[in-house]
Amino acid sequence: MARPVKEINAGSMADIAFLLLIFFLMVTTMDVEAGLQRRLPPMPDENQKQDDVQINRRNILVVRLNDYDRLFAGGEMMDVSQLKDKAKEFLANPANDINLPEREDKVIEGFGNFAVSKGVISLQNTRGTSYKAYIEVQNELVKAINEIRDDFAMLNFGRKYAALDEDRQRIVRDAVPQNISEAEPKDTGSNKR
Amino acid sequence: MAKFSKSGKKSVPAMSTASLPDIVFMILFFFMVSTSMRQTDRLVTVKVPEATEIAKLERKDLAAYIYVGTPIPSRQSQFGTDARIQLNDSFKTVADIRDFIAAERETKSESDRQFMTVSIKADENVRMGIVTDIKQELRRTSALRIMYNARRADTQGN
Numbered sequence: 001m002a003r004p005v006k007e008i009n010a011g012s013m014a015d016i017a018f019l020l021l022i023f024f025l026m027v028t029t030m031d032v033e034a035g036l037q038r039r040l041p042p043m044p045d046e047n048q049k050q051d052d053v054q055i056n057r058r059n060i061l062v063v064r065l066n067d068y069d070r071l072f073a074g075g076e077m078m079d080v081s082q083l084k085d086k087a088k089e090f091l092a093n094p095a096n097d098i099n100l101p102e103r104e105d106k107v108i109e110g111f112g113n114f115a116v117s118k119g120v121i122s123l124q125n126t127r128g129t130s131y132k133a134y135i136e137v138q139n140e141l142v143k144a145i146n147e148i149r150d151d152f153a154m155l156n157f158g159r160k161y162a163a164l165d166e167d168r169q170r171i172v173r174d175a176v177p178q179n180i181s182e183a184e185p186k187d188t189g190s191n192k193r
Numbered sequence: 194m195a196k197f198s199k200s201g202k203k204s205v206p207a208m209s210t211a212s213l214p215d216i217v218f219m220i221l222f223f224f225m226v227s228t229s230m231r232q233t234d235r236l237v238t239v240k241v242p243e244a245t246e247i248a249k250l251e252r253k254d255l256a257a258y259i260y261v262g263t264p265i266p267s268r269q270s271q272f273g274t275d276a277r278i279q280l281n282d283s284f285k286t287v288a289d290i291r292d293f294i295a296a297e298r299e300t301k302s303e304s305d306r307q308f309m310t311v312s313i314k315a316d317e318n319v320r321m322g323i324v325t326d327i328k329q330e331l332r333r334t335s336a337l338r339i340m341y342n343a344r345r346a347d348t349q350g351n
Contacts, residue, residue, distance in 0.1 A: 014210065017217035024221065028228035033250040033312065035241070035342040043332045065321075127322030131315050132242045134324075135341055139244040146246055182328070 036138055040182070059101040061090045061121045065137060067128030080136055087144035091119050091176075092151075111156075111171045120179040141180055149176045229253070236279045237262035242317040243346035250340060255309050257297040257336075259290070261323060262316035276319040278327070287323075290330045314342040 063083070064072040071078055073086050093100040101119030108114050121141055125134055146161070153161040153172050161172055239262040250256060260279040264272040268284075277284050280293045298306050311331055315324055331339060 010211070010214065013214035014217055017214050017221055021217055021221040021224065024224045024228065027231060028224065029231045030228045033253050033256065033342070034247045034345065035250070035312065035340045036244060036246065037248055037250075037310070037338070037340045040328060040332050040337040040339055042335060042337060125321045125325070127320060127325065129321040130317070131319045131321060131324055132317035134321055135242040135244055135317070135343055138341065139246050139343075142246040 036135065036142060038180075038182070056102070056118075058099055059118045059120055061087065061119065063087075063121060063123045063137065063141070065123075065125045065129045065133055067126050069130055069133035071133075071137065080133075080140055083137065083140045084144045084147075087121060087141055088148060090121070091117050091144065092148055093117060093119070106174075108171055108174045110167060111175070114175050116175060116177065120181055122181045138180070142178070145176060145178050145180075149173070152176055233258075233279075233282050235260065235265065236268060236282070236284060237264055237277055237316070239314050239316045240318075241314055241342045241344050244341075244343035245346050247343050247345055250310060250312065252305075252308060252310075255301060255305055256312045256340075257294065257309060258312050258314060259293075259327060260314045261319050261327070263318075276316070276323050278323070287326045287330050290327060291334050294331070294334045294336045308338070309336065310338045310340050311336050312340045312342050 061074050062072075063074075066072070071080060071083065073083055074090070078086065090100060093103070096103075101117050103115035104118050105113050106116045108116075123137065123141070149161045149172050152175055153159055153164055153168070157164055157168055161169065164172065237260050239260055261276055262279075263269075263274050264277055264284070272284055278286065278290075280289060285293070294311070298309060301309055313324065313327065328339070331337070
């Protein structure tokens with residue numbers, strides 16, 4: 001005759017679970033992998049003669065950060081908070097100002113003709129610039145481009161860039177390219193590290 | 194009144210702890226899912242700068258990490274307080290990045306190698322000089338996809 005099986009005491013289950021929990025708390029980290037993603041330009045071939053690509057002056061916005069984290073954009077000194085508007089004005093050029101970058105008609109697959117801005121933002125820094133200031137500036141530039149992309153997406157698709165599907169995001173990316181050039185390092189008279 | 198008067202002391206019944214394991218398991222699973230195993234011991238202190246426009250790294254397994262910062266206090270007697278580069282588990286110089294990248298490439302599968310991203314985790318107080326050196330070396334080894342690691346700043350207020 002089968003005896004009724006005695007119930008197993010589950011009182012120590014909590015202890016075991018706590019043990020596992022504490023183990024995982026110790027050996028794992030919780031940092032999020034996030035940041036500003038960039039593509040570096042490939043190294044120019046040494047054998048090849050360096051033919052400087054002539055870019056029209058009006059198509060470049062030089063953003064310079066010096067040793068003391070002072071910011072110069074387009075020749076004038078400004079605060080980081082002003083940079084976004086400056087970059088937006090430069091890239092969007094709504095009034096077709098002759099001092100702002102020209103636009104080039106390009107055929108975008110799936111969208112048609114669009115006058116894409118030829119503007120390039122050239123970011124230059126010295127060895128003494130602090131990383132914090134550099135990232136702050138990069139962030140402002142990305143923010144400017146993201147806002148232009150959002151405007152473009154709103155105008156054409158009625159939605160923000162992030163809410164679009166893959167294909168339309170590509171169209172927006174083609175129409176508003178992220179042309180930030182991180183210039184070759186220049187040693188402008190500083191040996192501070 | 195007799196209705197309400199209690200005869201003798203009535204002890205409080207013991208609280209049931211039967212659901213305690215369930216609660217602990219729940220926390221355990223949360224931590225197992227949301228965290229990742231620590232791979233390297235940090236030899237430098239890194240406090241990444243803040244940014245608002247950050248994008249998440251899509252393929253964490255395809256990342257190689259370069260840490261830049263001042264050595265941790267226990268190593269400062271040996272390595273000083275100047276910003277140093279840490280690759281894997283030791284202090285390295287810019288010249289070692291080439292080998293590091295080559296070794297990292299080897300660990301990724303053939304088809305994914307082109308998508309490898311080098312994540313630069315630099316302290317917000319380091320100077321750009323060392324970061325520029327790293328960038329130049331990465332260009333030389335044609336590891337062109339990079340990410341400046343940053344943490345999310347509050348977009349509202351300060």
